[in-house]
Amino acid sequence: MADVKSRCTHADLCFAALLFLAAVQGSPPEDPIKCASGETNCTITNSYATFPDRSACRAARAVFPASEEALLAVVADAARTMTKMKAATRYSHSITKLSCPGGDHGLIISTKNLNSVVRINTTSLLLTVESGMVLRDLLKAAGDAGLALPHSPYWSGVTVGGMLGTGAHGSSLWGVGSAVHDYVVGVRIVTPASAAEGYAVVRSIEADHADLEAVKVSLGVLGIISQVTFRLQPLFKRSIEYEKRGDGDLADAVVKFGKQYEFADITWYPGTGKALYRKDSRVSSNDNGNGIFDFIGFRSTATVGLAIDRSTEAGLEEFGNAAGKCAAARVVNSVLFLAAYGLTNDGSLFTGYPVVGLQQRMQASSSCLISPEDSLITSCPWDSRIKGKFFHQTTFSIALSKVRAFILEVQKLRDIYPDSLCSTDINNGILMRYVKASTAFLGKDKDGVDFDITYYRSHDPLKPRLYEDVLEEIEQMALLKYGALPHWGKNRNIAFDGVIGKYSKIGEFMRVKSYYDPFGLFSSEWTDQVLGVEGKKTSLVKKGCALEGLCVCSEDSHCAPEMGYLCRPGKVFKDARVCRNG
Ligand SMILES: *[C@@H]1O[C@H](CO)[C@@H](O)[C@H](O)[C@H]1NC(C)=O
Numbered sequence: 001m002a003d004v005k006s007r008c009t010h011a012d013l014c015f016a017a018l019l020f021l022a023a024v025q026g027s028p029p030e031d032p033i034k035c036a037s038g039e040t041n042c043t044i045t046n047s048y049a050t051f052p053d054r055s056a057c058r059a060a061r062a063v064f065p066a067s068e069e070a071l072l073a074v075v076a077d078a079a080r081t082m083t084k085m086k087a088a089t090r091y092s093h094s095i096t097k098l099s100c101p102g103g104d105h106g107l108i109i110s111t112k113n114l115n116s117v118v119r120i121n122t123t124s125l126l127l128t129v130e131s132g133m134v135l136r137d138l139l140k141a142a143g144d145a146g147l148a149l150p151h152s153p154y155w156s157g158v159t160v161g162g163m164l165g166t167g168a169h170g171s172s173l174w175g176v177g178s179a180v181h182d183y184v185v186g187v188r189i190v191t192p193a194s195a196a197e198g199y200a201v202v203r204s205i206e207a208d209h210a211d212l213e214a215v216k217v218s219l220g221v222l223g224i225i226s227q228v229t230f231r232l233q234p235l236f237k238r239s240i241e242y243e244k245r246g247d248g249d250l251a252d253a254v255v256k257f258g259k260q261y262e263f264a265d266i267t268w269y270p271g272t273g274k275a276l277y278r279k280d281s282r283v284s285s286n287d288n289g290n291g292i293f294d295f296i297g298f299r300s301t302a303t304v305g306l307a308i309d310r311s312t313e314a315g316l317e318e319f320g321n322a323a324g325k326c327a328a329a330r331v332v333n334s335v336l337f338l339a340a341y342g343l344t345n346d347g348s349l350f351t352g353y354p355v356v357g358l359q360q361r362m363q364a365s366s367s368c369l370i371s372p373e374d375s376l377i378t379s380c381p382w383d384s385r386i387k388g389k390f391f392h393q394t395t396f397s398i399a400l401s402k403v404r405a406f407i408l409e410v411q412k413l414r415d416i417y418p419d420s421l422c423s424t425d426i427n428n429g430i431l432m433r434y435v436k437a438s439t440a441f442l443g444k445d446k447d448g449v450d451f452d453i454t455y456y457r458s459h460d461p462l463k464p465r466l467y468e469d470v471l472e473e474i475e476q477m478a479l480l481k482y483g484a485l486p487h488w489g490k491n492r493n494i495a496f497d498g499v500i501g502k503y504s505k506i507g508e509f510m511r512v513k514s515y516y517d518p519f520g521l522f523s524s525e526w527t528d529q530v531l532g533v534e535g536k537k538t539s540l541v542k543k544g545c546a547l548e549g550l551c552v553c554s555e556d557s558h559c560a561p562e563m564g565y566l567c568r569p570g571k572v573f574k575d576a577r578v579c580r581n582g
């Protein structure tokens with residue numbers, strides 16, 4: 001931080017740097033579960049305090065078991081009374097409605113108190129933890145024992161059960177790839193059972209058990225995972241260096257770059273025509289270097305800065321100033337680059353690349369979560385209690401064989417409307433992470449690149465966004481033309497319509513589901529829609545539905561005709577139907 005300040009000569013840069021780096025301490029997030037009285041009459045949302053359809057979910061009760069035994073008793077009791085139930089995690093970071101038990105009478109089973117290390121064996125490299133353990137604690141436990149989980153999401157505020165439920169991943173084309181679930185060699189899961197068995201059982205699914213491929217990525221519909229065993233690796237260090245250049249050769253570079261570095265990723269800034277290459281390799285734990293990656297976007301950030309940031313973007317939206325967004329994006333991204341995105345060589349100062357540090361300190365961060373209470377002077381950037389970030393996230397993976405053509409088409413569309421994609425740049429671009437095919441039934445079927453697109457969402461669901469047609473066209477192009485698979489824990493409703501037809505092992509998955517939970521007590525309206533049970537769909541057709549990705553528009557009223565946004569075909573992908581102004 002001191003380094004950025006000393007290099008900060010341009011007035012705008014200094015201003016933006018203060019917005020990003022005035023990070024001190026902050027309030028931890030609110031509990032996503034709220035009950036009117038004790039543990040009854042509850043609602044649950046996610047950490048953004050709203051689901052894609054802007055609802056919250058209701059439940060009759062919420063319980064917080066602290067052991068597998070207590071969990072078993074809770075599930076047995078609910079199964080005996082045929083009560084719908086769902087696992088919910090400590091912070092609830094899934095955007096989609098995976099934690100909602102069906103209907104108002106359901107039961108929320110929080111894994112918040114299932115957060116201990118069960119067993120660790122450094123000889124066999126096996127670590128067993130309870131399912132509610134937060135990734136940042138898991139990484140610490142592994143690191144302290146001289147072990148490393150090679151891949152994980154970069155945000156460490158997620159839980160073990162949540163990562164498995166949604167197929168969370170990092171970035172790699174090496175070895176078995178970057179999906180957390182592909183490092184799992186055992187799961188203990190509590191499921192409903194017959195009266196003779198006491199209404200619930202703990203199933204211990206070991207590495208050689210065929211059901212592991214269902215349990216590894218389950219959307220939470222099989223039961224509640226109580227413990228997970230990971231096969232780890234001996235501790236190593238990472239060496240990271242960022243290189244930024246124009247995006248002219250991105251389409252040709254993407255596959256080669258992914259094969260070149262074990263932890264490679266790319267952040268693409270399509271609006272301003274840049275790409276940031278993360279050259280990230282494994283080095284020996286004996287190499288010099290005490291670096292830490294405390295990603296700036298995941299630090300607690302001064303509320304006043306966030307409010308200014310949000311109102312700047314909202315103002316640019318209001319006045320239709322796409323070029324202004326591009327200018328703001330340039331400033332923000334220069335500042336982030338100068339600040340090395342939060343990398344420091346020694347834990348406090350960035351002095352130059354490469355930054356070398358221990359795996360557990362480099363792979364993920366979430367410092368905004370552990371801030372002390374400070375009456376919301378600072379918080380996580382998306383905390384709903386402040387006027388902070390509010391966004392859509394469209395996240396999907398495209399097979400390596402198709403990714404070049406996809407990028408070229410997105411660039412073609414961008415070139416028709418040059419300022420249209422600065423709404424992604426201003427939110428730190430499109431994160432492109434590498435994923436490998438998995439044996440999990442609901443895992444990725446091919447090696448590919450995952451595109452993570454974060455963009456402005458209005459607090460008013462009926463208000464169109466600047467150039468929203470362009471992102472809608474990209475979303476539909478990916479899903480329909482390029483057969484992309486959406487991330488289970490992110491995305492807007494339309495990403496999941498018919499998605500299950502893309503999974504060749506869905507039959508095997510549904511067989512395990514009906515065996516573990518024959519009455520669908522762990523299923524909800526949302527999971528039935530995602531899994532296409534009885535032809536159900538995730539899209540929701542109503543006035544203005546396309547603005548929020550609840551439907552693909554088929555008539556003008558699905559957009560905002562009174563504000564000039566009409567349902568029109570795509571410009572590059574002609575089959576798309578998007579809300580365009582004029
Ligand atoms: C549940 O809480 C809501 C307010 O959150 C209240 O309106 C309602 O009456 C409560 N219902 C019961 C059964 O307590």
Ligand SMILES: *[C@@H]1O[C@H](CO)[C@@H](O)[C@H](O)[C@H]1NC(C)=O
Nearest residue numbers: 119120121122123124125126
């Ligand atoms: C750790 O694993 C090794 C190899 O599988 C085994 O021989 C040893 O007994 C285990 N240690 C403990 C404490 O369980």
